[in-house]
Amino acid sequence: MFAEIAPSYDRLNHLLSINVDRLWRRFTVKKLKDALSRPGALALDLCCGTADLTLELEKHAPSLSVYETWNTSRAGWRRFCACSNRADARRRWNFRAP
Numbered sequence: 001m002f003a004e005i006a007p008s009y010d011r012l013n014h015l016l017s018i019n020v021d022r023l024w025r026r027f028t029v030k031k032l033k034d035a036l037s038r039p040g041a042l043a044l045d046l047c048c049g050t051a052d053l054t055l056e057l058e059k060h061a062p063s064l065s066v067y068e069t070w071n072t073s074r075a076g077w078r079r080f081c082a083c084s085n086r087a088d089a090r091r092r093w094n095f096r097a098p
Contacts, residue, residue, distance in 0.1 A: 010050050021052070029056045036060045 005012075013021050035041060036057075043061035045054045048068050057064055 010052060025053050025056045028053070029060060032057075033060055036062070 029036075032043070036043060037060070040063075041061065042063045042065060043057045044065045044067070045051075045057060046067050048054050048066045051066075054064065054066055
């Protein structure tokens, strides 16, 4: 089911939540900022979906692991690689799917 709605999920989520979803992600990353700045810190995004939280974490995490339970959500990983600010995102970040 998620595969069918994934292309429009983010847009709909932003609209229906009146962008509160974006504020929540920024708030979450802000709370984790100190922990992410420690040497050897690793961020883990479970069920990354369309990679919105992954993209926020990527701004501060020296290392990032992504796990997705739906094989069809590789679209989120492709989106993350395309939107990532780091040229080596495909090599540095780990993605796992069944």
